[in-house]
Amino acid sequence: MPPKTLTKAEEQIMQVLWSVGKGFSRDILEALPQPKPHQNTVGTILKILQDKGFVGTNLVGRNHEYFALVSKEEYSKSSVKSLVKGYFDGSFSNMVSFFVKEKNLSVEELEKLLLQMKKQKK
Structure with a gap:
């Protein structure tokens, strides 16, 4: 079970990672819809996602390659349970x-x- 919930911006980044599997911050930025956030914003969100336990990294040369540690299915299951508990x-x-x-x-x-x-x- 994921350790925490995601903000809208964090979830948007995770949707990209779930879709592409893994990628560098510039790849993630390119996959985001318009209006695109600043590159530094993407980097900050990726760092937060790492701290929350949702994203892992591999060092490739001098760049970090990001990948999801929590599957979309696992997060969806947790989110639905939280929704049902909180509202129903x-x-x-x-x-x-x-x-x-x-x-x-x-x-x-x-x-x-x-x-x-x-x-x-x-």
Whole structure:
């Protein structure tokens, strides 16, 4: 489980690393959408991500090559659990009910979820 949560800027950097696998700060900067942050900002965020335990580095010559230490799936799982705990009293059914009430989840999608859950029981 990831040690901490990510800010929006940190998550944006992690999305790039999860997508490309590994890269130097300039590669990460190039992969970010416009408006791009300053190179120093990317470096600072990468350092924070290292301190939080999300990113590791390899020294290649004089440059640091960055890679994710926490998988996207691991972080997603932790984030969803935190969301459910914080906003839905720890109940996944309360979360699903919320999305149904808000019309964000159709009957067809609910049926697909039920079918998926039935398959996993086997």
